[in-house]
Amino acid sequence: MLGKSVVTQIRLLVNQKGAIFTFYSLLALCLMNFINNVQAFQGYDLIEMYHPMKMLLLSYNRIYYNADATLFLIQLYPFLLVCPAGFSILLEQQTKRESLVIARTNRTVFYFSKVIASFIVTSMVFILPFLVEMVLTCVSFPLGASGDFMNMGNYSVEYIESVHNYLFWPFFVKAPYLYVFFCIILFGMVTGLLGTVVVVFTTLINVKYKVLLFVPIYVLLNATLYMEKFFPGLSTNWYNYLLIFHDETKNLGYYLISLLICILFIIYGTLYSSKKERIR
Numbered sequence: 417m418l419g420k421s422v423v424t425q426i427r428l429l430v431n432q433k434g435a436i437f438t439f440y441s442l443l444a445l446c447l448m449n450f451i452n453n454v455q456a457f458q459g460y461d462l463i464e465m466y467h468p469m470k471m472l473l474l475s476y477n478r479i480y481y482n483a484d485a486t487l488f489l490i491q492l493y494p495f496l497l498v499c500p501a502g503f504s505i506l507l508e509q510q511t512k513r514e515s516l517v518i519a520r521t522n523r524t525v526f527y528f529s530k531v532i533a534s535f536i537v538t539s540m541v542f543i544l545p546f547l548v549e550m551v552l553t554c555v556s557f558p559l560g561a562s563g564d565f566m567n568m569g570n571y572s573v574e575y576i577e578s579v580h581n582y583l584f585w586p587f588f589v590k591a592p593y594l595y596v597f598f599c600i601i602l603f604g605m606v607t608g609l610l611g612t613v614v615v616v617f618t619t620l621i622n623v624k625y626k627v628l629l630f631v632p633i634y635v636l637l638n639a640t641l642y643m644e645k646f647f648p649g650l651s652t653n654w655y656n657y658l659l660i661f662h663d664e665t666k667n668l669g670y671y672l673i674s675l676l677i678c679i680l681f682i683i684y685g686t687l688y689s690s691k692k693e694r695i696r
Contacts, residue, residue, distance in 0.1 A: 421525050425533030426506075432507075434499035439541045440676045441496065446549035449473040449485050454556060465561035467555045467632045469596040469660055474546055474603060477658075477661035480565035490655050498606050500535035500541045502614040502629050524690040527619060531686050534615045539608030554593070566663075578663035599660045606658060609678050610637075616682050619689035 429435055453471045543651050567576040582588050586596040608609040614633055623629060643652035650670060655672050658663050 421529035422532050425529050429501050429533055434503055435537055436542055438496050438499040442492055442545035444471050446545045448513055450549050450552050462558050466563035467561055468557040474660050476659040477565050494530045494637050495630055497611045498614050500538040501611055503626055505615055505618040527686050527690040528558040531612055535608040535612045538611035539604040541606040543604030571642055580667050603658050613678055613680050617684035
């Protein structure tokens with residue numbers, strides 16, 4: 417029963433305006449970035465060429481060349497991650513569809529299927545556009561190029577130190593293209609996790625206005641920007657961990673604990689919501 421319910425919820429979510437809007441918005445940003453790269457680097461010799469993967473929209477390294485696209489993505493991210501599934505519970509509550517579905521299945525199946533579907537759909541919406549950009553970039557630029565936008569030699573001490581600050585850097589050294597593919601998948605899954613946190617939040621608290629759903633995740637992500645003041649030496653900025661080729665020192669323990677907290681909140685929040693009677 418749960419499997420069928422998840423499939424049904426996925427179909428509902430992918431056809432909703434939020435998921436469609438987010439997907440095409442991200443795809444447009446990725447294609448614009450790709451076209452800008454083609455125009456900017458056409459005619460470059462292989463020795464002068466930058467590593468194709470460091471040109472991607474998700475690459476933090478490209479800010480050393482042009483930061484506009486990356487900064488725009490960082491600013492949009494807290495709002496976009498809510499759109500694919502964040503409003504789904506609220507819409508079903510407002511249309512009274514929630515009560516009908518629960519009557520046909522049960523409350524536990526409904527909430528868990530909604531949470532699983534929200535994670536899957538949000539993840540895919542944030543994965544596919546960046547994979548499209550990766551494929552287009554691989555086809556259009558020489559795969560043998562290895563330049564870095566910091567314009568440091570590949571054997572310089574500074575460059576080696578910056579590479580060692582990449583998340584899972586040994587993977588990058590051994591297989592850079594597989595590394596980027598893995599990072600895009602990871603980015604999408606973490607985004608799916610954060611989007612699901614918003615969905616669970618709506619099951620715990622009665623929210624009347626959609627705009628209020630942007631507040632919790634916006635506050636949460638922005639709080640990570642200021643945590644460094646209270647924990648000197650600990651890199652807490654969310655985009656330090658989600659963007660590829662970020663060269664600041666990271667704390668893997670902090671990253672994993674943050675993800676674990678989100679997972680526990682989703683599990684226990686869903687269990688609590690499925691057991692309680694909602695009063696309206």
